[in-house]
Amino acid sequence: MVLALSFAVQAVGAILPNVPLLVAATVIGLAADMALHWWQRNMVSALGKLHATVFVRQVVRDLLVVTGLLRMAGLVQIEEEDHETRYLVIACGLLLFYALHVACQALATMVRRSRTLPVVTRNIDASSLRLSPAPPALLTSRWGQRLLGFSVPSTAGLLVTAETGSVRWAVGGITLSVLAALVAIGMLLLRLRPGRRPVTAEQALEWFESWLAEYRPTVGMYFSGGASSAYQANMWLEPLARLEGRPLIVLRERFMVSQITSTDIPVVCLPKVADLMRLEHSTLKMMIHPSNSGKTSQVLRIPTIKHAFVNHGESDKLSSCNPYAKAYDEVWVAGAAARERYALADVGIEDKDVVEIGRPQLDTIEPYAGAPTGPYTTVLYAPTWEGWDGNPGNTSVIEAGENLVRVLLADPKVRLLYKPHPLTGSVDSRAGTANVRIQEMIRAANARRATEHSDERPAPSAAAELARRTTELDRLTTSSFRASADDVERMLLQTVPEPGRATSVAAATTAWEAAYWASFPAWEHQIVTDARPTVYACFNVADLLVSDVSSVISDYLASEKPYAVANTSGLAEQDFRDAFPTVRAGAVLAPDASGVPALLESVRHPEKDTYAEARRELKLHLLGPSDPPSAVRFNEAARALCAAADEHRAGMAARALAAIPRQPDAKATLDDQRVRG
Structure with missing residues (x-):
């Protein structure tokens, strides 16, 4: 909206002519265009589909400024008498800059193609492929930002000329823009020299075959x-x-x-x-x-x-x-x-x-150890996503999620862990909306509890320990790359790992998980949406799982802990159990969450748990011996x-x-x- 309005106001300022209006609209439009490329790239793509590319927008922007100069030529006393020569110099300078931009874009495409190998590797020594760090992204992939950035001197020079009437400012600004484009072209040409390029596609494939033969x-x-x-x-x-x-x-x-x-x-x-x-x-x-x-x-x-x-x-x-x-x-x-x-x-x-x-992944899941021993019962609510088939029973988030969370949060002895499926809301927007509301409910509940338990906080050293463990784990598991790094540069850096790294990562992960849970007060509810902690780590601290018909239940059964399944299928409870065998060893919750209090009672008092033996049998049936x-x-x-x-x-x-x-x-x-x- 701001961008479109800036062009309209700029046109008015050029036609009147009105120098302050023209300058203000041009500056705002250029700034808005830059902001789009930094923070709203989806909008940039949408404009491109309408053929309103950044190149077109910048040409129109400069053309409107030149139009304003032409309109002011008869109204403003200027230094040079040869008006035609003056505007011919400006026009030729702008045309040269645009031509250099096109040439720079062509060279950038050639550089990207030369660095696009038919095979991408990781944890392999690929240095013989003549790999090298990537050129700055401004030169290769961010061509819109490059054009806008290089256009700043020329546009600024044109605006100063409109204000002062001196053509020297426009010529100087355009010259700086042309020089910036020439420097970029020179840097890209250096990347295309035979010694600076990676090997050819055929050579890369020959290397890959030889690596396969060796490994x-x-x-x-x-x-x-x-x-x-x-x-x-x-x-x-x-x-x-x-x-x-x-x-x-x-x-x-x-x-x-x-x-x-x-x-x-x-x-x-x-x-x-x-x-x-x-x-x-x-x-x-x-x-x-x-x-x-x-x-x-x-x-x-x-x-x-x-x-x-x-x-x-x-x-x-x-x-x-x-x-x-x-x-x-x-x-x-x-x-x-x-x-x-x-x-x-x-x-x-x-x-x-x-x-x-x-399920070999489940070796790390800890077995059931009886009723909760602390002051709180930890409940993991891990609903699945809505799926592709439109079945209303796929996820409980839409029909039952808020009810379940509301009832769980109302129990003063419950600590809730909410871990939604990563794809929640990707198909049905109602699931995404409900997911947002659930998280807002949890944050509000935490705010209320914080006032009641202000004196029950972990020691400051707990947060410091988590930060230290996070740094250590990130160092072992996360490769740090420059923002402009491409596949070739990552291949160069992600070479053969050091011996023993996998063992170090496992130990660091275990230490991080312990520090993570210790960094929060025992009463605080958690929203877990990051990759860490994993759902298996959440299993180990949970006393009860509430989920949908999904693989989460099968995996959780490795612990033999109590679980419940939300029934939003529209089926009667017995029909629901008959249709989904994994449900038979757990409680079935209606969309109104009316069965939650009794479920929590059975978790806190195992003698009231009527599904313990069924869980052991179902575990054997689902996961094998x-x-x-x-x-x-x-x-x-x-x-x-x-x-x-x-x-x-x-x-x-x-x-x-x-x-x-x-x-x-x-x-x-x-x-x-x-x-x-």
Whole structure:
């Protein structure tokens, strides 16, 4: 609005002419344009779709100032008599600046392309690819900010000329803008010199193949998805790292390389299908798949690799028995419940291809230790998101979330942990709105409790300890990059990790979690939306889980602690239990949250808990036996699939050898000729 108004006022100031109006509107318009590029880039994109690009806007802005100068030429006494020459110099100077901007943009595109390699890596020494730090983003990617910044001297010179009538100011300002563009062009040209560019695409792929031959990966994880789906892959990092063999992570989207959390496993991103196919001739034997995506079918074409679908969680939802799973060689599930789910769904998954491995991620979850021992009962409310199918029973946030939170907050002996799904509100805006209101309710409750418990605060050293632990964990897990760093610069910096880093990260994470919970007073409710602490860390401090029909329940059952499920499906309670087996060992809460007080009573007094034995049985049914441990079963399944891949490769080689026409023996041919002679 400000930008559009500035152009209108600028036009009025140029036509009247009115110098103060023209100067003020131009300055405000240029400042508003800069603000858009810094803080509202979505609006910049929207304007671009209307063909009102920053280039067009700046040309119009300068044209209006020049129009104002022309209008004032007959009204203001000027120093030079040759008006035409004066404006010709200004016009030619501006045209030269715009031409240099276009040239700079073309060179920036060439530099970006030269630094866009067909493979992106992490935790791999890729220095032989002639990697180098990225040029400033102002020169390569932020071309709108570059144009506006370089235009400041020329626009300022034109405005001073309008005020004083002296052309020297306009010429001087335009000269500075031209010089800035020339410097930028020179810096970009240096980046295009053969010695300053990374290797060619073909050389990079040859290097990748040689690295594969040297590293000799055997087990891997394939992942493709959107920015908010990285958690699906991250939950399998630690189990993958513990497998026998040499692990590898294969990604398809460049941005996903930075979304994968701290790991020592080598990471490669191969955006193009043709480059992905180079894995066919590697030593990679099997890959696990945490999710289905459109690009999954591309890697399934590789015949030398076996594929197992492991999913990113199991629940009673239809998404946990997707027909797409039959595209994999095997489907690895937690326990017998998932095997039965696939059989009942009848989606083409043969029982022989289903392998029960448990949930190796759940090893860190602490078991049930009885009733809450402190003054507060910690309740974790972890609703799932609304999903893609529009089922009203997917999430409780919309219909029951506020009621549940209101009743829980009303209990003076409850401490609430609220951890909504990362995708909450992404499909249904009502879920996003309810999520915001729930968080406002929790903050208001904390404000009230703060006045009642002003003397119950952690020692100042607790906050200092958390800050120290955060710094230590960030140092181990977060790579610090310049704002202008591109993939090539990150590849250069994210080289082979130091030995023992994974062990250090695990210890630092445990210490951080302890410091995190100790930094808050025992009565304070928490809203947990960051990546840390994880939902598993929340499990360990919770006495009760309230959730929806989702994999959160299955994972929480590893602790055998009490849980409840919100029923917003519209089904009667018994029908709800019959439809969703994971509900049978927990309480069912109506949308009005009327059952919460009785639920809290059963948690505080275990003798009133009628679901304890059912939870133990359901845990075994959902997650499988604890002996052998899930990590062992996961490794055994991987070894068996690797053996199947070896057998398949041997068969392929034998068939290929049999298909080659046999050459006749030279001596036998000569003897045969003599006999016939």
